[in-house]
Amino acid sequence: MADRLTKAARSAHMARIRRRDTRPELIVRRLLHRLGYRFRIQLGGVPGRPDVAFTRRKKAIFIHGCFWHAHEKCSLSRIPKTRTRFWTEKFAANRERDRRLEQAAKDAGWKCLVVWECELKEAAWLERNLVKFLGPKRLRE
Template sequence: MTPERRSWLMSRVRGKNTTPEMRVRRAAHSLGLRFRLHRKDLPGKPDLVFPKYRIAMFVHGCFWHRHPGCPKASTPKSREEFWQAKFDMNVARDARVAAELEALGWQVITVWECETRESGIVDILAGIRRASQEKIPHSVANCNQAVRFGSEGRPDGG
């Protein structure tokens, strides 16, 4: 690939609202999960933030963030040293940002680009929903079982 062609190709790569990110957003919304996008007040500006569950989610491209074992995480043949240094910086930044978020009490979830094409993303998001429901100490069913109701429909004081 010529340097001009590679430059043109790389100039087309976006950082926000990518196709994999949009897939994750659609799946989260369809499951009833509500989120915020690219919160600037959090380290690394996570792609999706679920404030209710204190979850920060990153949708990483396999190529740029070096998804282990993924065929998309190939290294260009030209200027290998340049690319390797760039990839190493990305991976180091990802680890630093995750550590900062965890230190602030956030759970960090990374979704890889190749996972967004499968039903795996729905499983991950459904897991968030299930975990959030388990964390709620008093669901309506638990409240009805725990509180005795008197003859007037009000909880007994006893």
């Protein structure tokens, strides 16, 4: 049972880490800003708590680090070699939570886009994808 405590403590610790502004989030926000979009971050009232929200457009962006969010078939995502079972369960739970949060936003009428950390390397592609998702820039948020 000592392991359960460790697990809970670790889980709480990881939850804290996840809530902070991560590097992928900062990169996407900087890119959006450079593209001329204005947006709100981590808006409490938006279902699913997306990382970036465009309230007038009702569009939400979820930005996922490939490791913590267990991006499937991605080279940045892997199961650590120790405590494999713990991590496997943890990542399954993370994926399930992501799915639930995105669905909550969609159910409330928000259009959603997920940006993965590994996609940040394809800057031109990502830029096109963001513009396509968001549409014209002039709307004030």
